[in-house]
Amino acid sequence: xxxxxxxxxxxxxxxxxxxxxxxxxxxxxxxxxxxxxxxxxxxxxxxxxxxxxxxxxxxxxxxxxxxxxxxxxxxxxxxxxxxxxxxxxxxxxxxxxxxxxxxxxxxxxxxxx
Amino acid sequence: xxxxxxxxxxxxxxxxxxxxxxxxxxxxxxxxxxxxxxxxxxxxxxxxxxxxxxxxxxxxxxxxxxxxxxxxxxxxxxxxxxxxxxxxxxxxxxxxxxxxxxxxxxxxxx
Numbered sequence: 698x699x700x701x702x703x704x705x706x707x708x709x710x711x712x713x714x715x716x717x718x719x720x721x722x723x724x725x726x727x728x729x730x731x732x733x734x735x736x737x738x739x740x741x742x743x744x745x746x747x748x749x750x751x752x753x754x755x756x757x758x759x760x761x762x763x764x765x766x767x768x769x770x771x772x773x774x775x776x777x778x779x780x781x782x783x784x785x786x787x788x789x790x791x792x793x794x795x796x797x798x799x800x801x802x803x804x805x806x807x808x809x810x
Numbered sequence: 811x812x813x814x815x816x817x818x819x820x821x822x823x824x825x826x827x828x829x830x831x832x833x834x835x836x837x838x839x840x841x842x843x844x845x846x847x848x849x850x851x852x853x854x855x856x857x858x859x860x861x862x863x864x865x866x867x868x869x870x871x872x873x874x875x876x877x878x879x880x881x882x883x884x885x886x887x888x889x890x891x892x893x894x895x896x897x898x899x900x901x902x903x904x905x906x907x908x909x910x911x912x913x914x915x916x917x918x919x920x
Contacts, residue, residue, distance in 0.1 A: 730907075739814075740854070740897070740910040755907055787853050794906055796842050796861065801853030 703788050703802035711810050718773045718805045720788030728791045729771040733784040778809045812837045812902050816911035823918050831883040831914045839903025843881050845874050846897040854897055888918045
C-alpha cells in the first residue's frame with residue numbers, strides 16, 4: 698500500500714521560476730493538506746482541500762497556488778519562487794478533519810537560490 | 811489563536827532511562843490532541859489521538875496523557891530506536907486545521 702507519495706523528493710531552483718510539487722494518495726481520503734516545515738516554526742499549513750475542486754487557505758498561503766481536479770492528487774505551485782520559500786514541504790491526507798489523524802508523505806526538500 | 815509549546819526542545823537519555831515530554835496548549839474548544847513521531851528525512855508518523863482530559867493511550871514504551879492545559883508523552887525504558895523528534899498538534903473547535911508545536915528532539919544513547 699503506497700499511501701501518500703510526494704515528488705520530487707529534492708528540488709533546487711532559482712528565484713523567479715515556477716515550480717510544482719506533486720502529491721498523490723491512494724487511500725481515497727477526502728481531505729488533503731500542504732505544510733511547510735522550517736526550523737523554529739514547526740509545521741505550518743499552507744492550503745488544504747476538503748474534496749475535488751474545493752480548496753481553502755491555511756496560515757501561510759501567500760505565494761502559493763493549489764488545485765485539486767482529482768481526489769487523489771493535490772499539486773502545490775510556487776508561481777514565482779523566492780528564497781523565503783526554501784523549506785521542506787509535506788503533503789498530508791485524512792478521511793475528515795474532525796477527530797481523524799492526518800497521514801503525511803515523506804516531504805520535498807526545496808532550495809531556492 | 812491556538813498555541814502549542816513543547817518542552818524540552820531537546821532531550822538526551824541513556825537507554826532504559828524513563829522520562830516525559832511536555833506539550834502545553836491553548837485552544838478554543840479542543841477537538842483533539844495528536845502526537846506524531848518524525849524521523850530525519852521522513853514525514854511525521856501518527857502515534858496517538860487524545861480527545862478529553864483524563865484520557866490515556868499507550869503503545870509499546872510510549873504513553874500519552876491529557877489534561878485541560880497540557881499533554882505528556884511518557885517514555886518508559888527507552889531504546890535507541892526511540893530516537894526521533896516528537897511533535898504535538900491540537901485541533902480546535904472549528905476542526906479545520908491542526909496547530910503544531912516545534913517538537914522535542916529525543917536522543918536515546920546505547
